[in-house]
Amino acid sequence: MASLNSLLQNAASSLSAHRASSATASHNLQNANTPGYARQRANLEAALPSEMLGGAYLGRGVILGTVTQARDRFIEAQMPSAMASAARSGAEASALTSVTAFDAMNEGGMTAGLGAFYSSVRQLAQNPADQSLRAATVAAAQQLTLSFNSASTQLNSARAGIDEKVRASAPEINQLLNQMASLNGQVRTARGTGAEPNDLLDARQAVQDKLTQLTGAVPVPNSDGDVNLQLPGGGGALVTGNKAAQLATFPDSTNSGHLGVHLVRADGTLSENLADRFGGTLGGLVSARDGALRSAQTQLDTLAFDMANTMNTVHSAGYALDGSTGRNLFVVGAAAEGAAGRLTLNADIANDPRLLAAASAPGDVPGGNGNMQALLGTETMALSGGLDTSSTLANITSSFGAASQRAVAAATADSSLQSHLTDMRESVSGVSIDEELINLTQAQRGYEAVLKVITTANEMLNTLMQLR
C-alpha cells in the first residue's frame, strides 16, 4: 500500500513536471514575436534517490530540474560592439545625408549663386551705365548672399537638430539606466532562491541592448551576476550594480553653445564633458555635429568671409555713378565665424544700383568698367586657403561628401554585421513555433501517460481495498 501511495505521489510530482514543461512551451509560443526573448527549456530529470524494493532500485518518476534560457555566450559577447557600431554609424550617416547644401546641381545653391553673380558682373562690364544690368547685378549679388545664408542655415539647423535629439534622448537614457540598475537588484534577489529568473534576465538584456544602441555602453558582468555598464574606452561608469549614473546636458560655451553631456554620478558629483566619449546613436550624432558638420560650417564661414572681403577691397576702390567711392559691396562682419549666415549685400547698393562702383577712376564715370574688370579678377584670386573661390567651394563639397560617403559606407557595413549576428542570435535564442508545438504535444502526451498511471494505481488500490 505504501508503494501504491508513493506511486500516486510520484505520479503527482510527474504531472507537475509535465505541466511545467507544457507551461514553458506555452510561454515560448506566446513570446514567439517578443523582441529580445530567449526561448526557455524545461529540463526534466528523473527523481532521486530511487526507492529500494527487494534487491532493486525503483525510480520515483520525473521532476522539473531547471528552466534554462537558450543563449550563445559567444554571440552575446559580440552583440554589444556590433549594435553600438551600427547605431553610431547609422546616426552619423543619417545626420550628414540630411544636408544637401553642397549638392552641385542645387538650384539656388552656392554654385548657381556664384556663377550668376560673376555672369552679371561680366555683362555689366560690357555696359556699366545700363540701369537694367545694374539692377540684375544687384539681384545676383543678393542671390549669392542668400545662397550662402541658406547653406549656413542648413548646417546650423542640422547641428541644432542634433542638439535637440541629444537633449530629448537624455531622459530616455536616464530612465533606462535606472531600469538597468533596478533589474540588477531584482536579478540578484531572484537568484537568491537558487533558480534562474529567465524573464528578468531577458528584461535586463533588452534594456542593456537599448542602452548599447543609444550610448555605446559596454556591458561588464561581475561575479555577483550584475551587469555593469561602462562608457566606451573607460570614460565612466553608467551602471554599477544597482546604482545608476544619470546624464545631464548643458550648453558648452567652448563649442558655440552646442550641448555637452555630464555624467551625474551616484554620489551627486558631475563628470567633465563626456559628449565625445559616447558610442551608439548619441556618439554618432555628436560625431556628425562636431566633426564633418562643424568642419563644413567653419570652411563655409571662412570662404564667405574671404570672398566678401576680397570683393569689398576691390569694390571700395571703385567709383559709382554718382562719383562716390569707398563703399563695400557686402556686409560680413569682423570675424569669420558665422560669416556665411551674416553675409548680406550693402543696403545702400541694394536700394540704389547706381552705387555699384564700376569705374576705376572718377573721370571714367559713367561708362568706365575698370573696377568691374578688377571685380572679375577676384574670381581667380587666391583666398586665405591658397585656392580661388570656385576651387575652395569644390574642396568643401568634396570634403563633406567624402565624410558623408564614409559614414554611409560604415553604416552599411555595420548594419550588415549587426544583421548577421542578430540572425545568429535569433537562430539560437528565437522561438520556432513548430518546435514548441511538438514540445507542447510531447508534454501533453506525457501528462496523459501519467494520468494513465494514476488511473491504474487507483484501480489497484481499489482492488486491494476490496480484498476480504
Place this chain on the structure above:
Amino acid sequence: MRVTDKGLYDRGYASVAKAREGFAKATDELSSGLRVQHAWDDPASSAIAITRGLAEQRQTAIDTTLQRTTDELQATDNALDSVNLLLTRSRELAVQLSNDTYSAADRLGTAEEISALRQSLVALSNTEMNGRYIFGGNRDRTPPFSDAGVYSGDSAVRQVEIAPGTWSNASLPGDAVFTGAGGGTDLFATLSALETALRTNDVTSIRNSVTGLDAATSQISVSRSRVGSAAVVMESAAATARMARDQATADIGREIAADPFKSATALAYAERALDAALSATSKSFGPTLLDKL
C-alpha cells in the same frame, strides 16, 4: 542553421526593405537623369561639376557680352558707312561746285545741302544703342557731340572680355573718329569750311576743301577697318567661348549625368529584384505545424 518564425519575418522585412530601397534609387536616377545628386554619391565628381559648372556659366556670359559687343560694333560700322556716304556726297558737291560754270546762287543752294549733311553728321556722331552713345568713350550717357561739333565725351576705349581675364578694345573714341584728335581731320570743321566757302562763293576754298574731305574719308576708312578687326576678334572669341561652354557642359554630363540605358536597365533589374523579394517572402511564411494540427 536553426530558423525561427521571428527570424523569417525579420529576414523578409529586411529583404523587402532592401529591394524597395534599390527600386526607389533606380527610379530616382532614371527620372532625374543624374547619377550624382548629392555630394556623397560621388565627392570627386561633385567637386568637378562645381568647377565646370562655374566655367560653363563664365563662358556663357562671355558669349552673351560678345554678342552685344558685336551688335554695337555693327551699329558703329553702319554709322561710319553712313558717314562715308555723306563725305562722298560732300566731295562730289565740292568738286562739282568748284567748276566755274556754277553761279553764286548755285553755290548758295548747295551750301544748304552741305549744312543738312553736317547736321546728319552730328546725328551719326551721336549714334545711340541700348542707351549708350557709342562714340562717347566712357561718357556714354549723354550725346558726345554738340550741334557745333564740339566733343564732350572722352578718349577712353571700351574694353570687353574676350576670354576669362583677357580684355580687348571694343569701341572707337568719338574725338579720334570725328574731330581728328591725335593729328587727324576734324570732319565737322571740314564740312563747315565747305559750307562757308559755298555761301561766300569762294571757289578756291571750295576746291581746297576736297583735300580735307579726302583726308576725312580716309580717316573714316581707317576707323571702319579698326571696327572690322575688332568684330573679327569678337566673333572668333565668341566661337571659342561657345566651344569652351559646350566642353564644360559635356564635362559636367560625364561626371554626374546618368546613362539612360544603364539607368533603365538598372530599374528593370531592381523591379525584378523587388518582385522576387516579395514572392520569396510570401512563400517563406508558408506552412507551419499550426496548419497541420
